[in-house]
Amino acid sequence: MARTVAFDQDQAIEKALDVFWRKGYNGTSMRDLTDAMQINSSSLYNTLGDKHQLFVQCIKHYTRKRRILLEERAKVFDSPQKALESFIHDVADVVVKDAQGCFAIKTAFEVSPDNKGIQALLKDDNDFTHTFLSKLIREAVEQGVMKKDTDPDLLADYIISTYTGWYELYILHKDPAKIKQLAAFMVYHLLR
Amino acid sequence: MARTVAFDQDQAIEKALDVFWRKGYNGTSMRDLTDAMQINSSSLYNTLGDKHQLFVQCIKHYTRKRRILLEERAKVFDSPQKALESFIHDVADVVVKDAQGCFAIKTAFEVSPDNKGIQALLKDDNDFTHTFLSKLIREAVEQGVMKKDTDPDLLADYIISTYTGWYELYILHKDPAKIKQLAAFMVYHLLR
DNA sequence: TGAATTTTGAAATGATTGTTTCAGAATTAT
């Protein structure tokens, strides 16, 4: 029998994700990747595939991680509007925490317009968040804590598109207080 | 005396901008540029400089064009809240019109985090829009058509960050109706 | 027209790109 693969693939993908995140797909060279992952290019091609396949796996890794995090958080709250509020403030925290912006958003602008495969992955990720939010909104409406004429699907899209802009604003202004203000403003205006 | 430069620089920059817009900074090769601009690389380097300098000029060209457009539009309207409404619906139109997204936003995510010079250019562009919007909001408040406790600076940031997200949403879903709905929702919620 | 000067085209630069090759080291079950 033969030997088995030596390195931890999940760990390697996380290293690769970190590089793609910082430099973008086109800004990342295979050398950047092998340096960060600490494996030889032959090993990389034998196990995880070429640059594009590796990138796809990074996206899947990133979106899966976020999905799990979201599902766990949902369990903590007993009331839907508390969960919504918390979600929005959490996003604001994440925005100001990593200066690079969201990997999914960066990729949406850089790669996705010309690549239907990657676009589909990001759309799925987006749809998951949309389902998550619209469900909470629907519950809040049913419980009478939000207005009866609220459109859950529309409001979910609205929330998602709003915090997407926070990432750009933070890259340009690097002002945490501004992001927190915007989050508070959104909560005040939409969820009461 | 010597001969004068043969090609129209402004026209060449517009061609270059088109390429950078579609492919991003790192995704664009000098060959892509010389092909599109229809000039030899030696001419390009002699007049407009290297890849980075050319990119800077493209950003300046893009932001200047937008600034002029914005200033012209402002004169047309007599009431501030009509100007605001029109601004928001115009943005929605632009979002669904070009499938590549906004050049400034793409660049903010791809290049700006590691490049302070380009970041400053984009920040200026952002600040201009912010000043434009907050001024309109301030006028609307003074005229009593918007609530007295409105914070013009905050609301301007809020509007900007919200429509930024529309670009991503449109890249992923390609649904014009959705964008129009979001614009209408924003007008309904914030400007009445 | 002719001398002066600049732009231009094509080729060449060395560096870097993504990917492949392959011999030898490493690991396994017998």
Added chain:
DNA sequence: ATAATTCTGAAACAATCATTTCAAAATTCA
């Protein structure tokens, strides 16, 4: 231990990258 198999490291691959070189063509004013 041995034979079978797989992984690994370093080098090599052609292609493309951004940029430079330079002689020849083009344009100007006198």
